[in-house]
Amino acid sequence: MKDTKDLEKGGDDVLTCDNVQPILSEYLAGELFEDVRINVESHLSGCRDCADFLETLKTFEETLRMDRVSFESSGLDAKLAEKIAAHVRTQGKKAHWFPHSLFRPAPVAGLVVLAAAVLLLVVLSHKEQPYPGTNVPANQEVIAVDVIPDNLESQVLYEMDDDQVKAILAVLEQEEKKLSSQLVDEFQEYDSGSLFNLGLDFEQGHAG
């Protein structure tokens, strides 16, 4: 039923042609509350335009609804459903709102491969840039890294905050350790004899 709130607020003054005509279909269908219906009828009795519109509306609705037929049929739903099912493609494109398509084997396998590829890319990109703040590639032998040009070092360090300085010092410290360990490894590759020989050669050369 039609809510009467708006129409009751201003009494009969509210009922202009503009707000009566849009509810005349509900008036004809008996969907208005009693008090609204009475107000509408009161307006219609004094308004030729609305009365004419009501007649047009009535004719149209009756014309469209004439010769009503029943669509009730006990067996039709099942019969029609079978015919429809026989023509529904099950392999067609799926709507974007279909969430369960994600749980099918093919999309899951695709997602796993994609995740692995992303992980590999992340690892490789990390390897390619082992010295933050430098352009040194991973395959290049590094003896030492200086992240700040010498002429700017004091000025840059002065302008940096504590965290930035700490980060740079950490990189330098890391490089220093790496270099030391590299030198130890190289040192251990020589046996004592060759060292002795080297020493001898040196001594001999020096002596010579």
Place this chain on the structure above:
Amino acid sequence: MRAGVKEGTEYGLVQAASHGDRHAIRVLVERYRKEVMRLCYRYTRDMDEAEDITQQAFIKALNSLESLRSPASFRPWLLRIASNSARNRLKTMAREVPLESSDITGKGSSPQEELMAREKQRELLNAITSLPPKQRDVVELRAILELPFRDVAKTLDISENSAKVNYHLAIKRLGSMLVKARAKKKNQGQGE
């Protein structure tokens, strides 16, 4: 029904039906067949045609779900597909089938009165096809399917006031279209 799909919800039903689930298709058919057939019948006045268009509308709707915005819009979407097909059929029928042979059961009036009524009806239905889409949709749901404005608004995803105003404008426009069409016909008749 598939596991994890809530039976009976529009979303679950549409999903399952699009995969050929016969139970889901059956439920959707039971839910919407009468409404779709009533709409088709109003245009075609032929039960066999109405049933055929209804079947095609369901198949088309379930086979082209990729263009459906959300499963909740299935009903208006199905009605729109059916309405387009029925209007097209009406145009073809107007060319192919003489009015006298259409499948209409009389209600006790004289054959001449009946013929005139049918002519008026076809004239009106043709006029409805020329309305702007929103007004046409509102007229179909309100005047043909006899839905309350609340349901019309919900089906078309518009406000109830918008549905009423569009219906009002549509009736005015139809009135003016039919007056012009009749005046034109009269002038043509006098000219001959």
